[in-house]
Amino acid sequence: MSLKSSTPLTIAILLSYGLTQPASAEIIYSFTDEHGVVHFSNVPADERYVPFIGSSANSRKSRTASNNGHPVASLKAQYGSVIKEVARAHALEDALLHAVVTVESAYNPRAVSKKGAAGLMQLMPETAQRYGVIDRFDPVQNLHGGARYLTELLRMFNGNLSLTLAAYNAGENNVIKYGNRIPPFQETRNYVPKVLELYRRYQSRKRL
Numbered sequence: 001m002s003l004k005s006s007t008p009l010t011i012a013i014l015l016s017y018g019l020t021q022p023a024s025a026e027i028i029y030s031f032t033d034e035h036g037v038v039h040f041s042n043v044p045a046d047e048r049y050v051p052f053i054g055s056s057a058n059s060r061k062s063r064t065a066s067n068n069g070h071p072v073a074s075l076k077a078q079y080g081s082v083i084k085e086v087a088r089a090h091a092l093e094d095a096l097l098h099a100v101v102t103v104e105s106a107y108n109p110r111a112v113s114k115k116g117a118a119g120l121m122q123l124m125p126e127t128a129q130r131y132g133v134i135d136r137f138d139p140v141q142n143l144h145g146g147a148r149y150l151t152e153l154l155r156m157f158n159g160n161l162s163l164t165l166a167a168y169n170a171g172e173n174n175v176i177k178y179g180n181r182i183p184p185f186q187e188t189r190n191y192v193p194k195v196l197e198l199y200r201r202y203q204s205r206k207r208l
Contacts, residue, residue: 072102072106072107075106075107075108076098076102076107078107079101079107079120079139080094080098082139082140082143083097083098083101083143086140086143086144086147087147089144089147090144090147090148090150090151091151092147092150092151093199093203094202095199095202095203095206096150096161096199097121097143097146097147097150098198098202099195099196099198099199099202100121100146100150100165100168100195101120101121101143101146102198103191103194103195103198104117104120104121104122105119105120105121105122107120108120109137109138109139109142110137118136118137118142119136119137119138119139119142120139120142120143120146121142121143121145121146121147121149122146123136123142123145123146123149127145127149128142128145130149131144131145131148131149132145133145149168150164150168153167153168153172156172157175157180161196161199162182162192162196163175163180163181163182165191165192165195165196166182166183166188166191166192169187169188169191169192170183170185170187170188174188
């Protein structure tokens, strides 16, 4: 089976497949190409394929993921109200902020990456300074800074969410450098579909 799509319907179908199949079911893989198109397959012939979050193997990891012993689901609920307020202040969907926070820090406000990004939305020092964030470990400041950055990137890339997320991960200059396409960095190619999948999942849960 091989699919090529970036539509919410296809993602929803794959999520349903991954979450309802038994543990022995085959794994679905995905990658995002340079045009922002998400590819899915159960036969990862291309080296860019990585296990799709909604597949049977990764869905178990997602449900049991933890942050200092606390399930991510409970941390998501803990920050739900402030994320909703920040999203409203910047005309963003809270589902999008939740998706970014989940992938960036798993809701750990003290998280620090090897590159020096910090906090819930993993802001680099220069990004924090640009958006007036004094304390990157303060959840509210961090969320506002990350939300401002996402808002600016959405304007810059004319609402293209795939490019916006690629720029959030790799920097807007890299997206522009590669002709307004997702840069050929494996981390970024993995990051974009992960956030998009969670974004669609959180959107669908709000509609229930």
